[in-house]
Each structure stands twice: as structure tokens, then as C-alpha cells.
Amino acid sequence: xxxxxxxxxxxxxxxxxxxxxxxxxxxxxxxxxxxxxxxxxxxxxxxxxxxxxxxxxxxxxxxxxxxxxxxxxxxxxxxxxxxxxxxxxxxxxxxxxxxxxxxxxxxxxxxxxxxxxxxxxxxxxxxxxxxxxxxxxxxxxxxxxxxxxxxxxxxxxxxxxxxxxxxxxxxxxxxxxxxxxxxxxxxxxxxxxxxxxxxxxxxxxxxxxxxxxxxxxxxxxxxxxxxxxxxxxxxxxxxxxxxxxxxxxxxxxxxxxxxxxxxxxxxxxxxxxxxxxxxxxxxxxxxxxxxxxxxxxxxxxxxxxxxxxxxxxxxxxxxxxxxxxxxxxxxxxxxxxxxxxxxxxxxxxxxxxxxxxxxxxxxxxxxxxxxxxxxxxxxxxxxxxxxxxxxxxxxxxxxxxxxxxxxxxxxxxxxxxxxxxxxxxxxxxxxxxxxxxxxxxxxxxxxxxxxxxxxxxxxxxxxxxxxxxxxxxxxxxxxxxxxxxxxxxxxxxxxxxxxxxxxxxxxxxxxxxxxxxxxxxxxxxxxxxxxxxxxxxxxxxxxxxxxxxxxxxxxxxxxxxxxxxxxxxxxxxxxxxxxxxxxxxxxxxxxxxxxxxxxxxxxxxxxxxxxxxxxxxxxxxxxxxxxxxxxxxxxxxxxxxxxxxxxxxxxxxxxxxxxxxxxxxxxxxxxxxxxxxxxxxxxxxxxxxxxxxxxxxxxxxxxxxxxxxxxxxxxxxxxxxxxxxxxxxxxxxxxxxxxxxxxxxxxxxxxxxxxxxxxxxxxxxxxxxxxxxxxxxxxxxxxxxxxxxxxxxxxxxxxxxxxxxxxxxxxxxxxxxxxxxxxxxxxxxxxxxxxxxxxxxxxxxxxxxxxxxxxxxxxxxxxxxxxxxxxxxxxxxxxxxxxxxxx
Numbered sequence: 001x002x003x004x005x006x007x008x009x010x011x012x013x014x015x016x017x018x019x020x021x022x023x024x025x026x027x028x029x030x031x032x033x034x035x036x037x038x039x040x041x042x043x044x045x046x047x048x049x050x051x052x053x054x055x056x057x058x059x060x061x062x063x064x065x066x067x068x069x070x071x072x073x074x075x076x077x078x079x080x081x082x083x084x085x086x087x088x089x090x091x092x093x094x095x096x097x098x099x100x101x102x103x104x105x106x107x108x109x110x111x112x113x114x115x116x117x118x119x120x121x122x123x124x125x126x127x128x129x130x131x132x133x134x135x136x137x138x139x140x141x142x143x144x145x146x147x148x149x150x151x152x153x154x155x156x157x158x159x160x161x162x163x164x165x166x167x168x169x170x171x172x173x174x175x176x177x178x179x180x181x182x183x184x185x186x187x188x189x190x191x192x193x194x195x196x197x198x199x200x201x202x203x204x205x206x207x208x209x210x211x212x213x214x215x216x217x218x219x220x221x222x223x224x225x226x227x228x229x230x231x232x233x234x235x236x237x238x239x240x241x242x243x244x245x246x247x248x249x250x251x252x253x254x255x256x257x258x259x260x261x262x263x264x265x266x267x268x269x270x271x272x273x274x275x276x277x278x279x280x281x282x283x284x285x286x287x288x289x290x291x292x293x294x295x296x297x298x299x300x301x302x303x304x305x306x307x308x309x310x311x312x313x314x315x316x317x318x319x320x321x322x323x324x325x326x327x328x329x330x331x332x333x334x335x336x337x338x339x340x341x342x343x344x345x346x347x348x349x350x351x352x353x354x355x356x357x358x359x360x361x362x363x364x365x366x367x368x369x370x371x372x373x374x375x376x377x378x379x380x381x382x383x384x385x386x387x388x389x390x391x392x393x394x395x396x397x398x399x400x401x402x403x404x405x406x407x408x409x410x411x412x413x414x415x416x417x418x419x420x421x422x423x424x425x426x427x428x429x430x431x432x433x434x435x436x437x438x439x440x441x442x443x444x445x446x447x448x449x450x451x452x453x454x455x456x457x458x459x460x461x462x463x464x465x466x467x468x469x470x471x472x473x474x475x476x477x478x479x480x481x482x483x484x485x486x487x488x489x490x491x492x493x494x495x496x497x498x499x500x501x502x503x504x505x506x507x508x509x510x511x512x513x514x515x516x517x518x519x520x521x522x523x524x525x526x527x528x529x530x531x532x533x534x535x536x537x538x539x540x541x542x543x544x545x546x547x548x549x550x551x552x553x554x555x556x557x558x559x560x561x562x563x564x565x566x567x568x569x570x571x572x573x574x575x576x577x578x579x580x581x582x583x584x585x586x587x588x589x590x591x592x593x594x595x596x597x598x599x600x601x602x603x604x605x606x607x608x609x610x611x612x613x614x615x616x617x618x619x620x621x622x623x624x625x626x627x628x629x630x631x632x633x634x635x636x637x638x639x640x641x642x643x644x645x646x647x648x649x650x651x652x653x654x655x656x657x658x659x660x661x662x663x664x665x666x667x668x669x670x671x672x673x674x675x676x677x678x679x680x681x682x683x684x685x686x687x688x689x690x691x692x693x694x695x696x697x698x699x700x701x702x703x704x705x706x707x708x709x710x711x712x713x714x715x716x717x718x719x720x721x722x723x724x725x726x727x728x729x730x731x732x733x734x735x736x737x738x739x740x741x742x743x744x745x746x747x748x749x750x751x752x753x754x755x756x757x758x759x760x761x762x763x764x765x766x767x768x769x770x771x772x773x774x775x776x777x778x779x780x781x782x783x784x785x786x787x788x789x790x791x792x793x794x795x796x797x798x799x800x801x802x803x804x805x806x807x808x809x810x811x812x813x814x815x816x817x818x819x820x821x822x823x824x825x826x827x828x829x830x831x832x833x834x835x836x837x838x839x840x841x842x843x844x845x846x847x848x849x850x851x852x853x854x855x856x857x858x859x860x861x862x863x864x865x866x867x868x869x870x871x872x873x874x875x876x877x878x879x880x881x882x883x884x885x886x887x
Contacts, residue, residue, distance in 0.1 A: 146816035165356065266298075347369070438530035807841065
């Protein structure tokens with residue numbers, strides 16, 4: 001082990017104190033490495049060193065357990081130093097040298113923090129100048145779907161790099177943070193005949209002897225390490241015509257798909273979607289696609305839905321492959337995730353946040369782009385409704401007292417993954433969509449293009465974005481609205497109250513922070529809210545808009561006598577909930593079937609939130625829930641069914657009268673026109689309403705599907721498997737488990753993991769848990785299987801006892817990036833009495849659970865709120881549901 005003096009450590013922090021005329025100067029005296037741990041950066045690296053270029057050579061054979069690499073990094077030093085902080089996680093480094101000028105010296109390598117923070121020490125002090133590090137190392141392929149990992153499928157081995165967010169350090173020494181971008185020159189040696197995929201096109205290939213070949217790739221543009229791709233294996237390669245030049249881009253772009261052997265044809269849908277999608281992106285932003293090629297990779301296993309590795313986008317199979325059973329909901333999802341990842345080529349890859357606290361600048365814009373681009377490509381396909389639902393989803397997490405801001409400081413590497421949540425993604429896109437709607441696409445979107453051009457190949461934080469977007473758009477208020485929502489947590493509630501008299505109609509808007517029953521949230525937050533309200537007054541109607549920047553604002557309503565029907569969130573474009581006086585809620589309920597679909601969605605959410613906050617009584621809420629089932633639009637119906645599911649769960653064993661009310665309301669409506677809604681309705685009738693005929697039909701379809709005698713829409717997998725497992729006993733459990741290895745469909749595998757916990761027999765539940773421990777099911781779905789078991793009240797206690805009895809054994813079978821989320825499994829209890837045991841379980845902590853604190857805090861608050869709202873629902877609905885359903 002190599003040692004440094006405390007004086008030299010201090011000298012690192014005193015920039016340039018000992019610089020001399022020659023490159024290498026004062027010798028360094030050794031000291032215990034423990035001293036370095038006291039000053040090691042737990043988050044961002046100090047600004048002493050910045051990478052200028054990487055030259056990377058990797059020997060990757062997925063059939064082996066280990067790989068080797070060599071990397072040279074050209075580094076610019078801003079000050080004289082005794083060494084350099086950088087990253088490398090559990091790498092077996094055999095040699096490090098540092099070259100400055102014409103002199104090369106041996107350097108030391110010590111991993112100081114277990115998050116992969118490394119001190120590279122010099123034997124003598126080095127002045128501020130350029131230095132080249134050369135590092136030789138080996139490492140095992142990761143076994144938890146992180147960093148550079150390998151997986152086997154159908155007898156073939158594949159190696160894949162999952163670099164985001166701070167996992168590149170697991171296979172490559174370097175500066176593993178987003179703002180430290182540099183070009184990469186990559187060479188990979190692989191078994192002869194295997195494909196190798198990187199961020200740039202292959203430029204040379206030569207035999208390497210003994211059945212191997214070496215592939216050299218073109219140098220990249222400046223890249224962050226989290227965007228690095230390395231994929232090796234016997235992939236099916238699916239070539240498509242180049243993306244042709246257009247008015248924005250002069251060069252043609254090669255387009256290629258890769259999937260594991262035998263799956264290549266299922267990439268056709270995504271590949272064929274790409275040319276038009278790319279054209280729309282480029283024209284919308286006025287900026288060309290920035291890379292030399294585009295590869296679409298369906299990974300045999302992948303820990304997340306997809307990752308925007310530059311020019312080599314990598315997806316979990318179930319999110320991108322389209323086969324014969326793919327249902328309409330999954331097709332929509334494929335379109336959305338593909339648009340999301342292509343958006344990243346500009347938002348994140350070309351212009352990069354300097355640190356993870358500004359993750360929204362890439363993820364929020366990528367989610368927003370899904371709707372923006374798909375609405376242009378398919379203007380009648382309801383993509384705007386998906387964006388509204390996505391924003392509503394964020395509000396659930398944002399309703400917690402401990403909710404974080406969209407952009408919140410991240411001080412530790414352990415907390416980086418905590419920024420990957422609905423606040424960053426869904427709230428981020430909702431705020432962007434609100435600004436786009438209020439100020440106009442003709443204002444925001446060209447300004448985004450100019451922002452991208454200004455910071456291309458560089459980095460920009462939120463402050464730079466606010467300034468740049470205000471300047472580029474000519475609307476400084478845009479930046480202020482963004483900042484208002486990005487820098488503070490919580491969901492605004494806008495209360496709209498008509499004020500009428502003397503022939504003048506007004507609407508008074510007031511704002512506050514949403515606070516559900518049981519919450520300790522304190523009022524006082526205020527936002528700059530772009531509010532638009534749709535109103536009707538008899539035959540008259542219209543819209544009024546205002547920027548609500550204070551606690552209250554009153555707006556004239558021209559043409560109205562006194563607005564009766566008010567939806568204070570026109571087209572569902574605002575990130576806020578609303579409240580109304582009782583008579584206006586009643587009018588809205590009576591006219592619910594006639595509401596514009598997006599406005600129906602936000603009205604339903606605001607009513608549900610109002611009931612959970614105690615501001616809307618149970619009878620009024622139930623009337624609106626019943627009315628929501630009559631809305632003609634299929635997406636509204638799906639959302640209404642989800643709201644009914646939430647209520648039935650709250651009511652528990654006393655839910656039968658509510659089921660009867662829902663069944664009666666559905667009996668009065670026509671079948672929905674949309675196939676997605678038809679399939680969701682079948683699932684609701686079979687599962688939530690426990691309708692015998694609906695259940696029998698689904699079980700029959702599962703039986704035929706598992707026997708290879710019929711097809712089953714992927715949209716029905718979860719509903720049908722749950723019904724079959726609940727009713728079919730151990731024989732059906734065995735059939736479903738057997739099918740997970742026989743049916744080569746990642747979507748079916750995920751659905752099986754989501755439903756195996758529905759098995760009735762305790763011994764089958766125990767066998768389901770065995771699948772996690774003994775590797776009997778793919779690691780990428782183990783967390784979902786555990787959730788499924790916890791969500792079944794009959795198996796919850798036994799599952800929890802076994803999980804907590806061997807917690808390290810359980811967490812070792814989860815994907816690495818899922819382990820910090822394990823506190824959320826306890827949400828199934830809906831009981832704050834489990835909090836002390838939960839705290840004790842995580843008190844010791846471990847490297848595998850690093851960053852779990854946020855999930856633990858959220859879960860503790862959730863348990864308290866869940867119990868309070870469950871009690872509220874049962875007490876409030878008791879008298880209301882006591883009345884029989886009127887036939």
C-alpha cells in the first residue's frame with residue numbers, strides 16, 4: 001500500500017503552493033492512507049484535474065468471468081499537486097504511471113472510499129500542467145447488472161456496460177461525473193465472430209490471434225463517462241437504410257439494431273419508427289442529430305427500462321421488442337421510451353448537467369419530448385393525455401412532507417440514484433409542459449434549440465438554463481416560473497371561486513401547498529403558477545389565464561354572468577391540483593361526461609386528492625367517481641378504474657358495497673371504442689369486481705396460451721395471470737413458473753414476477769420466494785417478485801419474516817441499483833407500527849444498501865399517511881355506502 005504525508009494532502013488543497021520550474025519537484029513522504037479518508041471527496045471531485053482525452057483498450061470475452069483493460073488519460077492540472085482524485089471501483093490495478101514532459105514515474109493507486117473514490121499518488125510533486133496517466137487493470141464481470149456485466153441467454157453469453165449513473169467506474173478508471181466530458185478513443189478485443197458495439201462506428205478490425213480479433217472505433221465527441229457503451233456477444237444484427245439528410249442535418253446516419261440471437265426481427269417496429277421520429281426531433285429543435293451513427297440495442301437483461309448511451313441506446317427487451325402478443329398499451333410504451341431515449345441525444349448527451357442535482361435538465365426534457373414529438377407524429381393518438389397522467393403520478397410522491405425539490409443538492413455519491421424518481425422525471429416534464437402551453441410552443445421550442453447550440457459538447461446547470469432560455473425566448477418570466485417549481489418541493493393547490501355581482505363576473509384564485517390527511521406539511525409555500533381555467537355559464541364558455549405569483553389573484557371573466565362549471569386547469573396543462581366550492585364541484589360532476597378528456601383527468605385527480613385531504617366529502621367524491629365511469633374517452637375510463645381500485649384498497653374488507661356501485665355505473669355505459677380501454681375494463685371486471693364470467697374467460701385464455709394453443713395480449717398478462725394463479729392452485733403455479741423459462745418473452749416474465757405472489761397456497765408463496773434465492777428467475781425481476789408477495793395480505797408476514805431473516809442473502813439477489821429501494825417493500829403494511837422494526841433493519845447499513853435513507857424516510861411517512869387515509873376512507877364512506885344501490 002502506498003502512503004502520503006498529511007502535509008502533502010494539505011498541499012493538494014493549497015493550489016500550486018510548491019510549483020517549481022521543472023515538472024516533477026519535491027519528493028513525497030509516506031503517511032497512513034486513513035488520513036486521506038478524512039479529506040476524500042464524497043461527492044463531486046475537486047477542480048484540480050480535468051480529463052482532456054481517454055485512450056481505452058478492453059479485452060472482453062463474455063464467456064470468461066474476468067476482463068482486462070488499459071487506459072491512458074490526458075489530464076490538465078489547474079494547480080501543483082501530490083496526486084489526483086479520480087474514480088475506480090473494485091478494479092485490480094497492476095500498474096499506474098504518470099508522464100509529464102519527457103519523464104514517466106510510477107504512481108500509486110489507493111481506493112479510499114467504497115464508492116470508488118481513488119487517490120492516485122505521485123512520488124514527487126507535479127506542477128500545474130498536462131499529465132498522462134496510464135493504468136493497467138483487470139476486474140470481474142459484475143454479477144448484479146451494474147457496470148460491465150455478463151449474462152447468458154439460450155446458450156450464448158453477452159457482455160454489456162451499464163454506465164449510468166456512476167457505474168462506469170466499475171469497469172474504467174476515470175473521472176466518473178457528468179460534467180467532466182472528454183473524447184474517447186476505444187479499442188476492444190473480442191472472440192472472433194462476436195459483435196462489438198461502442199459509441200462510434202468501427203473503423204478497423206484485425207486478427208488478434210487464438211480466435212480473437214481487435215476492433216478499433218472512431219474517436220467520440222466529448223462524452224461523460226455515464227454515456228459509455230460496450231456491448232459484446234452473438235447479437236442478431238439488423239441493418240436499416242441510413243437516416244437520410246434533411247434541412248437540418250447534412251450527413252446520412254447509419255441505423256442498426258442489435259438483439260440477442262433469434263430476437264432481431266422483433267426490433268423492426270422500433271427501427272421503422274426511428275426515421276420519422278428523428279426528423280421531427282431535428283425540425284422541432286432546429287439542431288441536427290449529433291452523432292455519427294445510431295444503434296438500437298435490446299439487452300438480454302438490463303436493470304432499468306433503457307439507458308441513453310450515446311449513439312448506442314440500450315433497452316431492456318420488454319421495453320423495445322414487439323412480438324405477436326404485443327398489446328396496444330405496450331406499443332404506446334415502446335413509442336414513448338424510444339422518443340425519450342432519442343431526446344437524450346440532445347438533452348443530456350450533447351448538453352450535459354455538470355452534476356446530478358440538475359438531472360431534470362436531461363430526464364425532465366426527455367419525458368416532455370415523448371409527448372411533444374409523438375403528438376406531432378400522431379396528432380390523434382392521445383399522447384397529450386399520457387403526459388397529464390404522468391404528471392398526476394408525480395404528485396403522489398410530491399405530496400409527502402419529505403418530498404425533494406426537482407433540483408436539490410446531492411452531496412454524496414451514495415445519493416445519486418435517489419434523484420432518479422418521479423420528481424425528476426414526471427414533475428420535471430409537467431413543469432416544462434406547463435411552460436410550453438402557457439407561453440406557447442412557438443416561444444419555448446426555438447429557444448430550446450438555441451440553448452442546445454450554445455452549450456453543445458459542454459455542460460449547463462439550472463442557473464445557466466434559466467438565463468439562457470429567458471434570453472433566447474425573449475421572455476424572462478419563463479426562467480422565473482421554472483425556478484419557482486424546480487427549487488421547491490410540493491404540489492400547489494389552486495382554489496377557484498366565482499365572484500359575481502353587479503353584472504361583472506370574476507374568478508378569485510388562491511394558492512396553497514397540498515396537504516393530505518395525516519401529513520405534517522406546513523403551509524407557506526408559494527409558486528409562480530401559470531393558471532388557465534375553462535368555464536361555462538349556460539351556453540357561454542371560454543378560458544381565462546393569469547400568472548398567480550402571490551397568495552391570491554382575481555381575474556375578470558368577460559362574457560360570463562356567473563361561471564357555473566369551472567375547470568381551473570385548462571387542458572390539464574398545469575402542474576397543480578385544484579379545489580372548488582361545493583356547488584361548483586356538483587356542477588362539474590353533473591357535466592363530467594362532457595368534459596374535455598385532459599380536463600376530466602385532472603378533475604378526477606383533484607377530487608381524489610380533495611377527498612384524501614378532507615376538503616371534499618365522501619358523498620360528493622363518490623358521485624364524481626361514478627360519473628367518471630360514464631366518460632366516453634377510453635383513457636379517462638382507464639384512469640377512473642384506477643381511482644376505483646385505490647378506493648377499494650382503502651376500504652379493504654368493507655369494499656363490497658363500493659364494488660356494487662362501480663358495477664352499476666359501468667352497466668349504464670357503452671363499451672369503450674379504444675382497445676386499450678377494453679382490455680383494462682376486462683381486467684377490472686375480473687380482478688376488482690370479481691366477476692365470475694370475466695374471470696373464467698381470462699383463465700381460459702391463460703390456459704390456452706400456456707398450452708401453446710392460443711395468443712394472449714400482453715396488456716392482459718398481469719390480469720389474466722393473477723386470476724389464474726388465484727383460482728388455479730398449485731397446478732397453475734407450477735405451469736406459470738415453468739413457462740417463465742420456456743416462453744421467450746420478457747414482458748411475460750415481468751408479468752409473472754408481478755403476479756406469482758397471488759398464489760393462494762402458503763407453500764407456493766414460499767416456493768415463489770425460493771426463486772429469488774436460488775436464481776430460479778431472472779435477476780432483473782426479483783424485486784418485482786418480492787413486491788408481489790408483499791402485496792398479498794395472506795403471504796405478507798411470512799415473506800417479510802424470511803426476507804428480514806436473511807436480509808443480506810435477499811439483497812444480494814437484487815439488481816445493484818434496486819437495493820437502495822428495499823425499504824419500500826414495507827409499504828404493503830400500511831401500518832406505522834412496523835416503523836421501529838424497519839429502522840432497526842436498516843440501522844447497520846452496508847455498501848450494498850448505500851443511499852437507502854431517502855427510500856426509508858419516504859416509506860415511514862407513507863406508512864403514516866396510508867393508515868390515516870385508510871381510517872378516513874372507512875369512516876367517511878361507511879354511512880354513504882350503507883344505502884343500497886338504486887336500480
